[in-house]
Amino acid sequence: MSFSADSSTRTATRSGWADRAFGFAGGAAAFLTAGLFGWIVWDLIRLGWPHLSWSFFTGEVEDAGRQGGVGPLLISSVLILVCCLVPAVPLGVGCALWLSECVRRGSLTARLVTGGVDLLASVPSIVFGLFGMVFFCQKLGMGFSILSGGLTLAGMILPILVRTTLTALESLPADLRPAAAALGLTRTTSIVRILLPAAMPGIVVGVTLGIGRALSETAALLFTSGYSVRWPESIHDSGRALSVHIYDLALNVANGGPMASSTALVLLALILIINAAAVMLSERWMRRRYHPEA
Amino acid sequence: MTSSKSTTLSRSLDRVFRGVLGLLAAVSGGMVLLIVSYLVTGAWPAIEAGRLAAFFTDERWQPGSARDPQFGVVSMLVGSLLVTLLAVGLATPVGVASAVFHRFYAPPVLERWNRRMLELLIGVPAVVFGFWGLMTVVPLIVRLAPETPGQSLLAGGIVLALMILPIVTLTTQAALQAVPRAQLLAAAGLGLGRARTIWAVALPAARGGIGAGVLLSLARAIGETMAVVLVCGNIPQIPDSLFDPIRPVTSTIALEMGYATASHKALLFCAGLVLVLFTAVFVGWHSFRRQMADTGTGGA
Numbered sequence: 153m154s155f156s157a158d159s160s161t162r163t164a165t166r167s168g169w170a171d172r173a174f175g176f177a178g179g180a181a182a183f184l185t186a187g188l189f190g191w192i193v194w195d196l197i198r199l200g201w202p203h204l205s206w207s208f209f210t211g212e213v214e215d216a217g218r219q220g221g222v223g224p225l226l227i228s229s230v231l232i233l234v235c236c237l238v239p240a241v242p243l244g245v246g247c248a249l250w251l252s253e254c255v256r257r258g259s260l261t262a263r264l265v266t267g268g269v270d271l272l273a274s275v276p277s278i279v280f281g282l283f284g285m286v287f288f289c290q291k292l293g294m295g296f297s298i299l300s301g302g303l304t305l306a307g308m309i310l311p312i313l314v315r316t317t318l319t320a321l322e323s324l325p326a327d328l329r330p331a332a333a334a335l336g337l338t339r340t341t342s343i344v345r346i347l348l349p350a351a352m353p354g355i356v357v358g359v360t361l362g363i364g365r366a367l368s369e370t371a372a373l374l375f376t377s378g379y380s381v382r383w384p385e386s387i388h389d390s391g392r393a394l395s396v397h398i399y400d401l402a403l404n405v406a407n408g409g410p411m412a413s414s415t416a417l418v419l420l421a422l423i424l425i426i427n428a429a430a431v432m433l434s435e436r437w438m439r440r441r442y443h444p445e446a
Numbered sequence: 447m448t449s450s451k452s453t454t455l456s457r458s459l460d461r462v463f464r465g466v467l468g469l470l471a472a473v474s475g476g477m478v479l480l481i482v483s484y485l486v487t488g489a490w491p492a493i494e495a496g497r498l499a500a501f502f503t504d505e506r507w508q509p510g511s512a513r514d515p516q517f518g519v520v521s522m523l524v525g526s527l528l529v530t531l532l533a534v535g536l537a538t539p540v541g542v543a544s545a546v547f548h549r550f551y552a553p554p555v556l557e558r559w560n561r562r563m564l565e566l567l568i569g570v571p572a573v574v575f576g577f578w579g580l581m582t583v584v585p586l587i588v589r590l591a592p593e594t595p596g597q598s599l600l601a602g603g604i605v606l607a608l609m610i611l612p613i614v615t616l617t618t619q620a621a622l623q624a625v626p627r628a629q630l631l632a633a634a635g636l637g638l639g640r641a642r643t644i645w646a647v648a649l650p651a652a653r654g655g656i657g658a659g660v661l662l663s664l665a666r667a668i669g670e671t672m673a674v675v676l677v678c679g680n681i682p683q684i685p686d687s688l689f690d691p692i693r694p695v696t697s698t699i700a701l702e703m704g705y706a707t708a709s710h711k712a713l714l715f716c717a718g719l720v721l722v723l724f725t726a727v728f729v730g731w732h733s734f735r736r737q738m739a740d741t742g743t744g745g746a
Contacts, residue, residue, distance in 0.1 A: 177543050182544040185541075188608060192574075192575075246467050265472070267475075274725045276722070276725060278721070282714070310474055338457075370671075402576070416578075
């Protein structure tokens with residue numbers, strides 16, 4: 153990665169109007185990108201910060217969301233997340249382990265599973281919502297509940313988990329496997345004791361990215377976990393996630409703007425922190441993996 | 447330890463473990479089939495009753511009307527396509543230019559920090575983009591064209607473009623990164639200037655990767671719901687101008703699923719099925735190509 157900035161391409165002939173025009177257009181585009189995102193963040197801080205207080209995080213939703221806080225929604229969001237991760241992590245990690253350790257790469261079954269996971273990643277979130285509604289809420293009789301919403305999200309983050317775990321497993325030193333076999337370890341022991349711990353940093357990155365994705369999802373939750381703003385008593389209750397709250401305030405509640413801004417600010421901060429953690433973890437891990445001397 | 451009994455035991459344990467992993471993989475890989483089958487089940491009443499023709503022959507979308515229900519979906523498909531194309535059209539030049547800048551002009555530190563920023567931005571929730579669009583972009587459009595409602599094709603295109611911009615930029619950056627250094631050095635050796643090297647060597651060599659990034663963002667944009675439902679105005683019509691409100695397919699599902707019944711509901715499932723087919727074609731093709739490339743290098 154570090155040779156991206158090799159001097160040879162940067163010190164090439166710099167003269168000429170074309171070069172200057174390219175540099176100007178590119179610089180403008182880069183500046184525009186950063187500026188627009190700075191604008192979004194600034195707007196949310198400007199509109200949302202004034203309403204933030206301790207009671208915003210602990211209080212109940214009042215007056216359809218115009219007053220009060222988001223306490224129950226925070227709890228609902230966390231519960232949805234738990235219901236999402238509990239099935240998704242074993243599924244994703246297991247699928248990646250199978251792809252990397254149990255079948256030949258490029259074989260028909262491996263390709264079918266990889267293709268299926270890739271297609272799963274392409275399914276729009278609103279379609280996940282439709283599926284969750286008929287399958288979990290109606291067919292399996294879970295109703296509009298935190299459980300239904302979490303399980304629906306599990307399908308959404310599954311491809312992320314499979315991809316990152318697979319990448320982690322594939323980038324392990326090639327001699328780990330023959331070394332484990334030479335020690336007389338069984339496949340199971342080798343996977344559980346050697347490969348999984350070695351790939352753990354990559355799995356952690358995947359789970360972190362998955363959490364970010366699950367927290368930011370809205371469309372898949374509209375018809376699965378529902379709109380209830382009460383304190384959830386169990387995972388069988390309906391519960392509104394933070395993202396759904398922003399949508400509802402913006403679309404259905406007159407003068408819901410200020411509180412929606414605050415909620416959006418909180419959600420954005422949460423997700424930026426989580427994703428920054430993922431980026432940092434993966435960078436640190438990549439450095440260790442590829443430059444052991446550093 | 448070496449007794450044959452424990453060996454058989456560990457062998458059968460291995461077999462069980464493999465079986466469990468295989469099962470997990472089968473569930474992961476097969477989930478998409480489950481989703482499609484339930485969509486088809488949901489859509490079946492409409493397909494069976496031959497309602498699909500109404501999708502394309504009816505002029506308007508008024509499924510709730512008791513007297514004259516109409517199920518014309520063409521205006522919404524057109525809306526989805528227009529807003530997606532507008533977003534990709536806006537985001538691609540900016541993303542490619544910005545990637546070229548960071549690869550060939552900016553100091554490495556800037557490139558690194560820019561990549562980190564973009565990786566963070568990919569995770570910003572769609573509903574936050576939509577909400578920001580409603581609070582900021584829509585009023586700006588009203589100021590630009592005072593007699594319009596502001597919620598429009600243009601607003602949707604801008605918000606979607608912002609959402610896919612990090613994807614386009616990052617994939618272009620990766621594609622430029624993958625251009626063999628020898629080619630760039632050869633270009634320099636031939637005395638080509640930087641601009642000429644970019645235009646005649648780097649961009650053509652990275653074309654495939656850039657195209658794949660654009661395809662991915664196209665799939666992402668057409669399936670996006672939250673960003674468009676808040677800013678597009680949600681009136682099902684074929685727009686005459688950029689400032690007319692539209693209603694993409696995804697918005698319709700989000701807005702009407704809550705109260706839809708019977709044939710109306712089945713038609714919303716049909717709409718979902720159409721969306722899946724659309725994105726599956728884009729992404730499936732991409733995945734197929736990547737796997738071909740994977741096995742290609744593996745065999746070499």
